[in-house]
Amino acid sequence: MFWLLIGSGLSASFRPAGAVNGPDYIAYFYPGIVVLVLLFTSIFATISVVNDRREGFLQSILVAPVPRWRVVMAQALGGTTLALLQGLLLLLLAPTVGIQFGAISILLSIGVMALLAFGLTNLGLLIAWRMESTQGFHAIMNLLLIPIWLLSGAFFPSTGVPGWLAWTMKLNPLTYGLAAFRHSLYFDTTANAFGEGPLWTLSLLITGLFCVLAYVGATLTASVQTN
Amino acid sequence: MLRSENGRQEVSLVVDTEVLHSITTEGFRQPTVSDSRIEVENLSHAYQKRQALDNVSFDVSCGEIFGLLGPNGSGKTTLFRILSTLMPVTSGTVRILGHDLATEVKAIRNLLGVVFQHPGLDAKLTVVENLRHHGHLYGLAGKTLHHRISELLERFGVADRAKERVEILSGGLKRRVEIAKALLHSPRVLLLDEPTSGLDVTARRQLSDYLGTIAQTEDILVLLTTHLLDDAEACDRVGILDAGRLVALGNPDALKAQVAGDVILIESTDNETLGTAIAERFRVSTVFTDNQLRIECKRGHEFVRDVVATFPDEIQTIRFGKPTLEDVFIKLTGNPFVEKKDTEN
Numbered sequence: 001m002f003w004l005l006i007g008s009g010l011s012a013s014f015r016p017a018g019a020v021n022g023p024d025y026i027a028y029f030y031p032g033i034v035v036l037v038l039l040f041t042s043i044f045a046t047i048s049v050v051n052d053r054r055e056g057f058l059q060s061i062l063v064a065p066v067p068r069w070r071v072v073m074a075q076a077l078g079g080t081t082l083a084l085l086q087g088l089l090l091l092l093l094a095p096t097v098g099i100q101f102g103a104i105s106i107l108l109s110i111g112v113m114a115l116l117a118f119g120l121t122n123l124g125l126l127i128a129w130r131m132e133s134t135q136g137f138h139a140i141m142n143l144l145l146i147p148i149w150l151l152s153g154a155f156f157p158s159t160g161v162p163g164w165l166a167w168t169m170k171l172n173p174l175t176y177g178l179a180a181f182r183h184s185l186y187f188d189t190t191a192n193a194f195g196e197g198p199l200w201t202l203s204l205l206i207t208g209l210f211c212v213l214a215y216v217g218a219t220l221t222a223s224v225q226t227n
Numbered sequence: 228m229l230r231s232e233n234g235r236q237e238v239s240l241v242v243d244t245e246v247l248h249s250i251t252t253e254g255f256r257q258p259t260v261s262d263s264r265i266e267v268e269n270l271s272h273a274y275q276k277r278q279a280l281d282n283v284s285f286d287v288s289c290g291e292i293f294g295l296l297g298p299n300g301s302g303k304t305t306l307f308r309i310l311s312t313l314m315p316v317t318s319g320t321v322r323i324l325g326h327d328l329a330t331e332v333k334a335i336r337n338l339l340g341v342v343f344q345h346p347g348l349d350a351k352l353t354v355v356e357n358l359r360h361h362g363h364l365y366g367l368a369g370k371t372l373h374h375r376i377s378e379l380l381e382r383f384g385v386a387d388r389a390k391e392r393v394e395i396l397s398g399g400l401k402r403r404v405e406i407a408k409a410l411l412h413s414p415r416v417l418l419l420d421e422p423t424s425g426l427d428v429t430a431r432r433q434l435s436d437y438l439g440t441i442a443q444t445e446d447i448l449v450l451l452t453t454h455l456l457d458d459a460e461a462c463d464r465v466g467i468l469d470a471g472r473l474v475a476l477g478n479p480d481a482l483k484a485q486v487a488g489d490v491i492l493i494e495s496t497d498n499e500t501l502g503t504a505i506a507e508r509f510r511v512s513t514v515f516t517d518n519q520l521r522i523e524c525k526r527g528h529e530f531v532r533d534v535v536a537t538f539p540d541e542i543q544t545i546r547f548g549k550p551t552l553e554d555v556f557i558k559l560t561g562n563p564f565v566e567k568k569d570t571e572n
Contacts, residue, residue, distance in 0.1 A: 055343070055344075055345035056345055056346065056347065057346075057347055057348070057349055059313065059341075059343050059345070059347055060341065060343065060347035060361070060364075060408075061364060062312075062313060063311050063312050063313060063336060063339060063341045064336060064361075064364040064365060065333055065336040065337050065364075065365065065366075066364055226313070
């Protein structure tokens with residue numbers, strides 16, 4: 001919904017730099033929306049940790065002889081599954097914005113989506129394991145997650161923005177996740193339809209690294225926060 | 228012992244004793260009494276400002292049902308969280324069946340079955356599915372797990388509900404499934420946090436019967452927390468907590484015997500004046516609790532007769548009874564058995 005409303009509204013006044021006569025804004029915005037859905041589903045899947053840790057199912061798991069890295073891995077894979085299913089639903093809409101898939105492109109897109117979902121779920125876990133209340137979690141959401149999405153190139157490309165903003169976008173790990181997803185969507189057709197972004201290999205590399213770091217971070221947090 | 232002036236010999240002697248020590252403590256350790264006990268020594272725990280547990284020490288043996296009794300905020304939840312390995316030991320020592328809780332958490336987790344106050348079951352899954360997941364967590368699988376599940380469901384009288392979702396079960400049935408779940412991996416120690424909360428009288432009595440049977444037939448150590456005096460009465464031994472301190476420890480009957488004779492409760496329009504008057508006249512100590520005057524004395528029936536004869540107008544209600552654990556609590560702490568303002572966590 002969000003994507004249709006904003007995308008259609010802005011497409012008249014906004015044309016991404018470097019794609020003057022290319023696809024319209026709604027097509028530019030499409031990968032960003034998929035990433036947004038992945039981001040929200042992944043992170044919201046982890047919110048239950050906050051309450052469950054104090055009262056509920058998770059307590060019985062915490063007193064069982066199971067190492068924390070396995071608990072976190074299971075939680076991360078659970079969140080990833082949920083997010084991926086949501087993402088796949090949206091992926092079905094891709095042809096409506098003129099994206100033509102080949103088999104490789106589909107497989108790559110799904111792969112990148114899974115990677116992103118896994119990294120983001122772990123980011124959520126990293127936060128959730130520290131939180132004492134769900135209110136605190138929501139505060140972090142607004143403070144951190146919305147900005148990293150806005151500044152990932154999902155909403156506007158980094159070309160033509162002020163220097164400091166361009167740098168912030170360059171340092172944002174989600175920029176590379178989004179770029180990797182964009183690349184994989186258009187893998188079979190022309191290389192990059194929307195101006196300059198991070199390279200395919202670099203994007204994939206950084207996204208992978210982000211996954212590993214987020215997972216290790218989440219595991220360490222879980223270990224520190226529990227006995 | 229021979230003392231050598233040769234430095235090298237001395238060094239080798241030290242190494243030898245170390246080896247010897249490690250053999251005696253690890254290699255050939257004899258089973259001792261502590262292998263079937265929970266031993267808590269000088270356990271203290273403080274949250275930022277508040278002292279939740281203050282120098283608590285007690286022992287519990289296998290085959291015994293031990294109740295930790297205390298009003299809300301007395302520190303029993305903190306103690307429970309420490310024993311169940313959710314929170315680390317920060318001061319003092321706890322040994323569970325011979326394992327140090329501070330250093331051997333993993334070994335201890337295998338020996339523990341834990342029932343939390345808040346439901347630890349996934350309401351959207353069936354009874355069997357819940358138990359199966361739990362079994363996997365403890366490394367059980369296949370036929371062994373299957374048999375163990377049927378056996379426990381049978382014993383707790385929930386076999387006919389095995390395929391139903393947990394959310395549609397009654398509170399009493401859920402609690403039984405929880406206990407079946409906690410016993411699935413045949414733990415030696417069963418810890419229960421407020422197991423009777425939310426249960427009606429019948430379910431409560433049933434539960435206490437089940438626990439008694441388990442403790443005796445399987446030689447399991449059962450430790451439960453409760454703020455209900457009735458529950459505590461059903462335990463073999465009770466530890467009473469007040470403001471983080473263990474104020475009493477022993478068999479419920481033995482504890483009640485500490486209270487001299489009978490307990491008399493009096494209600495009147497002006498408790499304070501009447502209390503002073505009674506104290507002067509009969510030379511007994513009076514305590515105010517819950518708008519009541521509480522008097523402890525021997526030969527209570529005679530005292531009641533005399534006190535009613537002396538103050539016929541002032542006394543509105545007078546009750547006379549044998550001491551309960553509540554009386555023990557009041558005698559030891561001087562406070563009524565109610566929730567503290569400063570709640571836990």
